[in-house]
Amino acid sequence: MSKNIIVTGGAGYIGSHTVVELVKFGFNPIIIDNFSNSSSSAIENIEKICKKKIDFFDLNCIDKLKMNNSINWKKIDGIIHFAALKSVSESFEKKEKYFTNNIESTKILLNICEVYNIKKFVFSSSCTVYGNPNNLPVTEKTELKKPSSPYGETKKICEEMIKTSQIKNFIILRYFNPIGAHESALIGEHPLNIPNNLVPLICECAIGKREKLTIYGNDYPTRDGTCIRDYIHVCDVAQAHVYAFKKMNTKTTRKIFNIGLSKGISVLELINLFEKNNNIKINYEFGKRREGDIEEIFANCSLAEKELNWSPKKTIQKALIDAWRWEQKKLN
Numbered sequence: 001m002s003k004n005i006i007v008t009g010g011a012g013y014i015g016s017h018t019v020v021e022l023v024k025f026g027f028n029p030i031i032i033d034n035f036s037n038s039s040s041s042a043i044e045n046i047e048k049i050c051k052k053k054i055d056f057f058d059l060n061c062i063d064k065l066k067m068n069n070s071i072n073w074k075k076i077d078g079i080i081h082f083a084a085l086k087s088v089s090e091s092f093e094k095k096e097k098y099f100t101n102n103i104e105s106t107k108i109l110l111n112i113c114e115v116y117n118i119k120k121f122v123f124s125s126s127c128t129v130y131g132n133p134n135n136l137p138v139t140e141k142t143e144l145k146k147p148s149s150p151y152g153e154t155k156k157i158c159e160e161m162i163k164t165s166q167i168k169n170f171i172i173l174r175y176f177n178p179i180g181a182h183e184s185a186l187i188g189e190h191p192l193n194i195p196n197n198l199v200p201l202i203c204e205c206a207i208g209k210r211e212k213l214t215i216y217g218n219d220y221p222t223r224d225g226t227c228i229r230d231y232i233h234v235c236d237v238a239q240a241h242v243y244a245f246k247k248m249n250t251k252t253t254r255k256i257f258n259i260g261l262s263k264g265i266s267v268l269e270l271i272n273l274f275e276k277n278n279n280i281k282i283n284y285e286f287g288k289r290r291e292g293d294i295e296e297i298f299a300n301c302s303l304a305e306k307e308l309n310w311s312p313k314k315t316i317q318k319a320l321i322d323a324w325r326w327e328q329k330k331l332n
């Protein structure tokens with residue numbers, strides 16, 4: 001069995017951490033990225049962490065011809081498909097672009113699997129497919145409601161395409177809220193435009209790049225009025241992909257797993273934890289609710305623990321310390 005695994009979006013936030021974990025566990029990741037939301041320096045830094053050259057292709061996953069012709073697919077054992085546009089707010093303004101990029105890329109990769117007989121596929125999905133759930137925590141059996149954004153819709157459509165495809169093995173991972181960075185502070189979350197996620201925004205405030213952090217809504221029916229999410233260290237999310245491959249290597253699997261810490265934390269609680277653990281004050285204000293946000297979601301991840309033999313090892317405190325270390329280092 002070849003250990004070559006194509007990692008689309010491997011220069012991005014979760015992809016780069018996953019490439020590091022794959023190398024650690026003896027796989028040979030090969031990155032495809034068009035650097036639409038990342039930079040090639042991420043690959044140099046992955047190489048520094050792994051002390052190894054990483055093969056990569058500067059390719060757009062929706063370019064069917066180049067995707068088919070640039071890679072020797074016959075030598076590939078599996079694919080992890082991270083490459084996607086991921087900003088909830090931007091997806092309202094650029095719905096077409098999100099649908100084309102996220103859905104076409106998945107379609108092309110599934111077709112490649114069929115043509116070249118690639119039997120293993122891992123897909124990056126999101127808790128957004130649950131929409132605004134009636135009951136918490138959400139399990140994989142929780143009914144999927146209408147996603148609250150076009151971004152969420154693309155994930156739901158891709159999941160359906162994978163489930164109805166001919167692919168022999170697939171694992172869909174529904175991430176909750178990955179935060180933090182690699183301990184080395186060589187890789188981390190590095191959006192090219194204005195960050196959409198909370199922790200990079202907190203970090204930009206802490207470092208003085210941003211005067212104030214706006215918390216979108218403090219009138220939600222939650223314990224302190226702010227939204228509740230399930231934050232998890234990105235390295236734990238990355239490891240879940242290794243366990244997904246280990247599972248598919250031993251048993252035919254066509255399954256979906258939640259990947260979170262199984263704890264709900266409010267936006268205010270997260271800010272307080274950041275302040276306390278990094279000994280720094282964050283200047284924040286309350287603003288209006290943001291389109292596409294739901295009040296509360298957190299996961300039950302016992303299925304992944306039982307069937308993938310995966311469990312998160314790192315705390316939120318550690319993730320916030322790592323995120324801050326990355327923020328300070330990435331400017332140098």
Ligand SMILES: NC(=O)c1ccc[n+]([C@@H]2O[C@H](COP(=O)([O-])OP(=O)(O)OC[C@H]3O[C@@H](n4cnc5c(N)ncnc54)[C@H](O)[C@@H]3O)[C@@H](O)[C@H]2O)c1
Binds near residue numbers: 013015060175176190
């Ligand atoms: N970060 C989160 O909070 C989160 C939560 C749930 C799900 N996800 C999903 O996880 C995946 C990875 O997210 P991330 O946070 O690492 O995002 P990211 O933007 O940091 O990484 C995505 C990478 O894909 C690349 N890319 C995008 N479209 C491409 C294309 N057509 N061809 C080639 N490369 C392309 C980008 O350049 C980037 O390097 C995405 O599918 C995202 O939807 C992320």
